[in-house]
Amino acid sequence: MRRPTLTPRQVDGAIALCGLLGGLLLMAFRVYDHASTVQRWQVLPALLAMSGLELMRRTRPILVVSLGGLVFAGSIFSGALLATTIMYTDLLYAAVVYGPRRMSPVLHVSGTVSVLVLTSLTFVYADPATAVAVVVVTVLIFLGPLWTADIVRKHRQEAEAQRLRAEQTALLSEMDRREAVVAERARMARELHDVVANHLSAIAIHATGAQSLARRQRRAADDPVVEVLGVIRENSVQGLAEMRRIIGLLRDSGGGEADESYAAPDLSAVDALLAKARAAGQDVGLVFELAERGERGGLPVPVELAAYRIVQESLTNALKHAGPGEVRVLLDFRPEELWIAVDSPFRQGAGQALPGARAGLVGMAERASLLGGSFEAGPRGDSWSVRAVLPRALTTEEGTGRA
Numbered sequence: 001m002r003r004p005t006l007t008p009r010q011v012d013g014a015i016a017l018c019g020l021l022g023g024l025l026l027m028a029f030r031v032y033d034h035a036s037t038v039q040r041w042q043v044l045p046a047l048l049a050m051s052g053l054e055l056m057r058r059t060r061p062i063l064v065v066s067l068g069g070l071v072f073a074g075s076i077f078s079g080a081l082l083a084t085t086i087m088y089t090d091l092l093y094a095a096v097v098y099g100p101r102r103m104s105p106v107l108h109v110s111g112t113v114s115v116l117v118l119t120s121l122t123f124v125y126a127d128p129a130t131a132v133a134v135v136v137v138t139v140l141i142f143l144g145p146l147w148t149a150d151i152v153r154k155h156r157q158e159a160e161a162q163r164l165r166a167e168q169t170a171l172l173s174e175m176d177r178r179e180a181v182v183a184e185r186a187r188m189a190r191e192l193h194d195v196v197a198n199h200l201s202a203i204a205i206h207a208t209g210a211q212s213l214a215r216r217q218r219r220a221a222d223d224p225v226v227e228v229l230g231v232i233r234e235n236s237v238q239g240l241a242e243m244r245r246i247i248g249l250l251r252d253s254g255g256g257e258a259d260e261s262y263a264a265p266d267l268s269a270v271d272a273l274l275a276k277a278r279a280a281g282q283d284v285g286l287v288f289e290l291a292e293r294g295e296r297g298g299l300p301v302p303v304e305l306a307a308y309r310i311v312q313e314s315l316t317n318a319l320k321h322a323g324p325g326e327v328r329v330l331l332d333f334r335p336e337e338l339w340i341a342v343d344s345p346f347r348q349g350a351g352q353a354l355p356g357a358r359a360g361l362v363g364m365a366e367r368a369s370l371l372g373g374s375f376e377a378g379p380r381g382d383s384w385s386v387r388a389v390l391p392r393a394l395t396t397e398e399g400t401g402r403a
Contacts, residue, residue, distance in 0.1 A: 016054035023083030061099035096149030111142035209232035284326030294333035323347035
């Protein structure tokens, strides 16, 4: 449990109150100089004045220490009270710690003069032993608080310098980290552009050339070769567009607004996915339907991207493997989770074992797992079922992150 801390004003008030109560207690027992000849009421004004000055020890250090010296000098003649003396030493300490730099040398000079004057007067009008005692007492009163305050102020300045140095080091480290991240992102973007994107462009170009050759050979539009070439070209073009989007994201260093064409897709684009799926599924007897439940509200960008990709991959798998019938997509927006359900007609036969099969399922499972969700897919009755649960709030190893 965290302990309550006092504000500086409350600390000053507590010091003033303790000094006042301590002084009143000493007055009650007549513990002050010349108690036999000085009445209690004569000691009280200096005590009250010194307690009041304690309330402004931080805010008005120069004024307070000046008035405090006059009050202390008056208290010596009206009956010196220990509480008044202690509070005056605290005012000297506060003037050096909270006041301007010049306060320390000024008070050292005035304190040394006071010690010499009082010691000289005592040596002249009293015996040497008393003069030695006065030297010790006056040094403790006028110079001891100043020495202590100098040490405290020096340590505070060193601590502040260390704090600023640590902040500068952290800032430089963060700048180096960001520069390294930007450089790595730029390197990755170059590699993707020079290697992967070029290969996808070559695939698209060769597929287009093969389609042109098929048209010159007067092949029918429903020829399997023509259909496969169309699929290859369409997927390579789409992959190239996605690759360019990723390259744009990598090259965006975060110094300004990213190009909208590079924005990560979200669930608002699911309708466009379904429209493409309906157009592609007409020839094979597939019908696509979308249903939503609950309030969509605000979702983290990674969650929306993962949900979009899971729906996209599920629709692609349905176009590749599903038999004729209805493909149902359900987005259930719950208070804590987003449920995704895709059911498509299950087609038995060798068509399930196409090259690269299950790679998409692995990718969907990884997306859900990275966000702390769950994923499962498989036959359920006469349907192929895909189920994904994504948390609306992102979680990390340290706990819940920002949504």
